[in-house]
Amino acid sequence: AQSVTQLGSHVSVSEGALVLLRCNYSSSVPPYLFWYVQYPNQGLQLLLKYTSAATLVKGINGFEAEFKKSETSFHLTKPSAHMSDAAEYFCAVSERDDKIIFGKGTRLHILP
Amino acid sequence: GAVVSQHPSWVICKSGTSVKIECRSLDFQATTMFWYRQFPKQSLMLMATSNEGSKATYEQGVEKDKFLINHASLTLSTLTVTSAHPEDSSFYICSARVGPFTGELFFGEGSRLTVL
Numbered sequence: 001a002q003s004v005t006q007l008g009s010h011v012s013v014s015e016g017a018l019v020l021l022r023c024n025y026s027s028s029v030p031p032y033l034f035w036y037v038q039y040p041n042q043g044l045q046l047l048l049k050y051t052s053a054a055t056l057v058k059g060i061n062g063f064e065a066e067f068k069k070s071e072t073s074f075h076l077t078k079p080s081a082h083m084s085d086a087a088e089y090f091c092a093v094s095e096r097d098d099k100i101i102f103g104k105g106t107r108l109h110i111l112p
Numbered sequence: 113g114a115v116v117s118q119h120p121s122w123v124i125c126k127s128g129t130s131v132k133i134e135c136r137s138l139d140f141q142a143t144t145m146f147w148y149r150q151f152p153k154q155s156l157m158l159m160a161t162s163n164e165g166s167k168a169t170y171e172q173g174v175e176k177d178k179f180l181i182n183h184a185s186l187t188l189s190t191l192t193v194t195s196a197h198p199e200d201s202s203f204y205i206c207s208a209r210v211g212p213f214t215g216e217l218f219f220g221e222g223s224r225l226t227v228l
Binding site for chain 2: 009034036041042043044045046049090097098099100101102103104105
């Protein structure tokens with residue numbers, strides 16, 4: 001069965017600094033991988049997804065993630081943090097079907 | 113992108129009563145919808161998969177009689193929490209797939225249930 005591990009339940013970065021949110025996955029088949037963002041009391045919005053095309057995936061709001069099969073990782077990065085990036089971020093995996101398994105989430109704090 | 117709307121956003125009820133939460137796809141037809149439960153500061157837990165015109169498929173450990181799911185049309189799925197208790201208090205989120213599986217789901221805004 002697939003699973004997702006997000007390292008760090010809270011990450012704080014200064015405005016303008018690099019954002020790095022870590023995600024490792026486990027899957028018995030080539031996976032689909034996702035990053036979603038959740039703002040308080042709202043649903044989830046897809047940031048980006050990997051579905052076996054290019055390993056470097058670009059998403060919305062300047063975020064990108066790189067699929068590294070050898071490391072079973074799909075870390076999310078953004079070169080320069082903005083205050084509006086403060087939110088909860090979820091990494092998720094699917095074994096190419098509708099059942100998407102979410103990680104526990106990482107709350108990103110942006111320091112002024 | 114596709115829009116999924118949930119109603120109500122907030123609901124408070126007394127213990128022992130039933131509460132219905134609606135999930136609507138506003139600008140597309142959703143043959144499949146998903147219901148998640150999110151505990152405070154935790155991840156989303158898939159509760160069930162709702163298929164239009166057929167019975168929902170529940171995940172292991174989710175009580176079918178407690179959480180009734182109905183998907184009577186291509187744009188509406190409902191989750192009814194029956195005989196609610198304080199431990200049912202949670203954030204419930206639905207999502208829907210547009211067309212064949214592409215890996216992307218569209219999520220509703222969520223519904224926060226508080227059972228007194």
